[in-house]
Amino acid sequence: MTERFLLVEADDANLYPFTDTRPRYALPIANTPLLFRQIGSAFQGGVSSLVLLTPPKHVDAVVDLIGTLPAAQRKRIRVRAGGVVAAKPGRAFEPPDWLKVVYPWHVLTASLTCLRALRVKPARGVKSIVHRTARLEGPIAIGRRVVIEDHVVLKGPLVIGDGTVIRSGVYVEGPALIGSNCHLGPHCYVSESCLGESCAAEQNMQVVSSVFFEHVAFGHFGYIGHSVCAEWSGGGGGTVLFDRPLREPSVKVRVRGKLIDTGLPQLGPMVGAHVTSGVSAVLMPGIILGPNAAVGPGAVADRNVPASQMLFNDQKAVLMPCRRGVGRRP
Helix, strand or coil: CCEEEEECCCCCHHHCCHHHCCCHHHCEECCEEHHHHHHHHHHHCCCCEEEEEECHHHHHHHHHHHCCCCHHHHCCEEEEECCHHHCCCCCECCCCHHHCCCCCHHHHHHHHHHHHCCCCCCEECCCCEECCCCEEECCEEECCCCEECCCCEEECCEEECCCCEECCCCEEECCEEECCCCEECCCCEEECCEECCCCEECCCCEEECCEECCCCEECCCCEEECCEECCCCEECCCCEECCCCCCCCCCEEEECCEEEECCCCCCCCEECCCCEECCCCEECCCCEECCCCEECCCCEECCCECCCCEECCCCCCCCCCCCCCCCCCC
């Protein structure tokens, strides 16, 4: 019987802004807590039982989280207070490299890795409504009470959670995960993305290779590319989360005062919890917005915004007299 020790890490300043509002082990990787992804990787690798070495103040929270797993997996897991020194020599389990979430953009890369390995069993939940003109291709799992309106195109692999509403003309290109009680507005486009519970992307929004935690909402006519948005964040109409550097071959991110080359040709902003942006705001690649930060209407955020700070562009409004007849209808 193969028993291994897994170190459960809770606090990690390198993962700011996401670990400001939740522990590291609970970060969602393709809509599933990081800890569950690591446990699944261990069991798939031949480990028969796991001992989770947990910081003492997080033991109760980890026990509650493990309680949501199927009984067959719970029986193979024990939670113990302690750190890496409590592990027996040679018995520690090392997660694969793609699951070693060290910096905030690793939440995105790990989620995309999971998505690209997504296997879906086609299903349709009770009381779901699919319009006869909707086109469904590939394996798609539709939850209960889902509404799919006319002229929608869905391409799997794709999972749609309970109670989600997909309005007319939406185009979703899998692999993708759409959580429960989400809302996709008319003519919205979603590709290779993970949307958590109760997220909304309104009319003509584009969401490409991005991760939404929970309760994320963006208004109409915007673009979200290769970005990570924490819970209760969002923006007004026309918001753009840009993902491609103008001159550099890869995106660089400033973490704790140090500029780090991510090696990624595309990476959008990393948005903390409860961040808001005004209409037509532009958030440039690789910036980090701390929890409760804000970006003003029409502003261009080209640098990190600390927690609870607002970024506005200095614009001066000028009043001038109108010529006679200007603006009048003939």
